Amino acid sequence: MRQHKPEKSEISIVDIAEALGVSAATVSRALNDNPRISEATRKRVKEKAEELGYRHNSMASSLRNKRSNIIGMIVPRISMYFHAIFITALQNRLQDEGYSLMICQSNDSESIEQKLASTLYSSRVDALVVSLALYTENYKHFEGFTKQNIPLIFYDRVPTKDFDAHIIKGDDYRGGLLAGNHLVETGCTKVAYISGPLSCSIYKERTEGFFHALGKANIKLNKKWCFYQELTAENAWNSLRQIFAEKDKPDGIFASNDTTALAAVEFAREQGIKIPDDLKIIGYSNDPRASIISPPVTTIDQHPVEMASRVAQKLIDLLKDRSLRAINHTQEIVPVTLVRRMTT
Amino acid sequence: MRQHKPEKSEISIVDIAEALGVSAATVSRALNDNPRISEATRKRVKEKAEELGYRHNSMASSLRNKRSNIIGMIVPRISMYFHAIFITALQNRLQDEGYSLMICQSNDSESIEQKLASTLYSSRVDALVVSLALYTENYKHFEGFTKQNIPLIFYDRVPTKDFDAHIIKGDDYRGGLLAGNHLVETGCTKVAYISGPLSCSIYKERTEGFFHALGKANIKLNKKWCFYQELTAENAWNSLRQIFAEKDKPDGIFASNDTTALAAVEFAREQGIKIPDDLKIIGYSNDPRASIISPPVTTIDQHPVEMASRVAQKLIDLLKDRSLRAINHTQEIVPVTLVRRMTT
DNA sequence: CAACACTACACAATCGTTTGCATAAGATCA
DNA sequence: TGATCTTATGCAAACGATTGTGTAGTGTTG
Incomplete structure (x- = not known):
């Protein structure tokens, strides 16, 4: 039988600090491998953290850092082959860089797309990757991102009118x-x-x-x-x-x-x-x-993997170097190839 | 040419409060439709928020509330038909309840699955939905969730040994x-x-x-x-x-x-x-x-939509009513049907 | 040995929102 | 008219991690 836990709130760096008789700042720095902390202390901290079952609270650090390490994504439907492959490739790449993907489906509905954009905007995603719904011709719901200089990349189904964002599309x-x-x-x-x-x-x-x-x-x-x-x-x-x-x-x-x-x-x-x-x-x-x-x-x-790889690269560049966000928006075109089979 | 923004940090409820000469608490309550706020004030607050381009900061409120409104998900690969359909159905349902889905792919690798579980655990997802990788026989990486009483539901590919979680599987x-x-x-x-x-x-x-x-x-x-x-x-x-x-x-x-x-x-x-x-x-x-x-x-x-609907329901129940988390873990079995075609 | 640099850490403010408690003003009642 | 209740709002302390600045203590140099 499992004991009903006395709702003791979780272990924080403060708990670790107290247990070790150091300051929370030291614990934070130690866990983040900050060089200002001695090797010995770093080791003690990490061991104690492990022992107490500490888990990093990304809400707190996101709040403080103003970065969520989450990248938002809006696609028509993940069941479409092209998008499924694209997403997988993109996700694998971004995982390596420490980002998570929040994948949302518009179901090809412009109104859902609008809601999702607004939710992801509030969720403070660090960037947004979008392939538009079938009938979206108004892009106002993405303006928040450009105004706040949040990286915004459209791929495949991109805005037809001039819109201030990076575009990576098939040819x-x-x-x-x-x-x-x-x-x-x-x-x-x-x-x-x-x-x-x-x-x-x-x-x-x-x-x-x-x-x-x-x-x-x-x-x-x-x-x-x-x-x-x-x-x-x-x-x-x-x-x-x-x-x-x-x-x-x-x-x-x-x-x-x-x-x-x-x-x-x-x-x-x-x-x-x-x-x-x-x-x-x-x-x-x-x-x-x-x-x-x-x-x-x-x-x-359409080479979805190639497209994903380009989107990933652009994303990483934009996230790493804020100064890139000021310069002109770019457009890349991914080549397509004919695959001849038996119907022609 | 776009003006380079002077990096003025974003509008917060404090800014709205100052602009209106009220307290931040009042603004917060007004925006959340708390009945303790008069109709007149509520209206003024909302208008000012709109005017200033305020956007809710879910990191801050997640930190304060200890809930992220994000549900984590680990699946082998989204390109598998069954999972693609399942995810879409689940997502549609959860969207209505105000939850977002963080979908991750294990690529059928147990070690990736472990990493993802740990990341999602740190990300403070409110619940986790998992379909296991092909060779996962050790479930230690999910123990954190059960220990913290975070709703954990396995679907389709579920633990074979006794493991403390809800299970919804096909027959x-x-x-x-x-x-x-x-x-x-x-x-x-x-x-x-x-x-x-x-x-x-x-x-x-x-x-x-x-x-x-x-x-x-x-x-x-x-x-x-x-x-x-x-x-x-x-x-x-x-x-x-x-x-x-x-x-x-x-x-x-x-x-x-x-x-x-x-x-x-x-x-x-x-x-x-x-x-x-x-x-x-x-x-x-x-x-x-x-x-x-x-x-x-x-x-x-395998009726993925039916399965998704059951998972969604279980999830919502568990999220709404903490007391349910104490009671025994459940198992549901979704019927399957034979679809006879021309190969038999 | 004085002046200075460096190491290793602590202090305290901060991110933006939420919420228990306090309080002021007005309404109600005996 | 004083006591009590309502209503509408303010105050301030959280939530947990991060980081600029401050400061002991030790080491180095001329």
Whole structure:
């Protein structure tokens, strides 16, 4: 049976100090390996701390230091492959530097995103890393961070209008261009396009790149075959049904994410459309599912680990050197690559 | 060009108090809607706070209140479907209650898990939710939480030995049993088994259930067809190659996760083995990939959302009512269901 | 040996919020 | 009108770690 503890509040450095007959300041310095403390005392302090079961109180030291060692993060959803990989890579890197990540999901809702920004702001995160919700076009909820000079980095889905923050994004224009070129090169002349909403930077740029590629090849896009919507499997099916309802049918589809591309493959299978002979499909993100379905789907790899590594570096630089925060905000673009598989 | 701010420290309640000619205590009470403050003052305070751009300092209040409103979480990896869904559901629920989640990944490493536990312990999280790393059999790193009466809940991968904490797990025994029964009922007589290591509660119980089912049907398991290892695709391929290297071949495989089951499907395709005629395959977790591959894989659904909802409820109860922490630790078991698809 | 430097520590203020207790002013009642 | 109660607010002490400044005691140098 466990004794019910008499709610004795926890061991603090003061308790250690008293037990050792030294001052709390000495204990604090000893625990932090401050060179002003003698080796002997440092050892005694650490042993006593261990013995008493002392645990550091990061609230107190955060308050005093005005740094929480916590980095806030807002992503649409962690279940998206790209973000899951990104987060893991970022977290591993930041862990080494002594930072913890507070990961929040906006569920692609702008209002949730606003609330989260405000909560993280109050929580005194040392920095904020954000990938925007699908329809966020107003960035006021991030202004507090820039005003207080708290490092703010957007990645992947970044503000479309000028906004004062660091940006690290994939080369979505090029991704769209690669996809378009690839469809053209593989002989498509009548292409359909299922994109995310243009409020979101990545879809906007992919669209521009894609259109540019088609334009170069003198391919005109049928407006009826273009969709700009949330890229769920269900939406994809609806659009596909519309596209293939008419007599004239496309011979190529660019889907702006792999969920949609996968839906297209399944739709084609259901309809008895031959891939890639009758229809070529290209997706985006290199989601593992794209390589599992048959036929495996051609897609664009965004290199989430590389992106995370750049975000981590930028973050660490900004956190280490306050003076960097004054200078101009930077923008980095991470290359993308086409992964050709069996749907093209 | 932005003006370089004169590093004026941020607005605190003291500043608001001075601006209004009241005391800081009054400001604090007003902001917290304490009924002891008149409506008029409350309004003035809130307006002034807004005007000055005040933001609550949760470090200070956490220190004073001895509660951080942060719940720690340690999971093997967020990229695992089950955990991603679980986390999202849990987070949505806790957000409503005013808690933030600090999500950490052990990457299935016991030593990282230990470090994370210690960090979260120092960070003064109000509670800890854990799904254990693959080979964790020693739970000392969680003892601090139980000693300090900090709510500690294990889910899915839980301690196998007696350990003083709340447990909410899937019915893995039943999952194994269902899988075994299903293979038996669909006519398998020679089955292979690819499991995770038995150090991990879920695999241990699935194994027991599975063996029980086979035993009932008088099916003897060939030891050479049983593997207990980390369930990566690569390991799966190696095991499959071993299993199918000999003349005598199995007619059924139970894979203890879907990654392995998917590998089996691909392996069979490569080898020209007919599914489900020559070989039946059943996986575990109902990962979306299982329904995408062809043929889609029969699997066991663990109902992550239901599990998250139970964990959330338990958490909230424990956080709200300290007295509950004294009473016995509870164990809940979330049902599993067989999802039959085309591999059986 | 005086002047100075250095080592190793202590003192006390500080970070911003919260809260038990005290208190002043006004209201109520006998 | 004095006693008691309410209401609205102020005072000051926490919470625990950190750090600039002060100061013994010892060592060094010319």
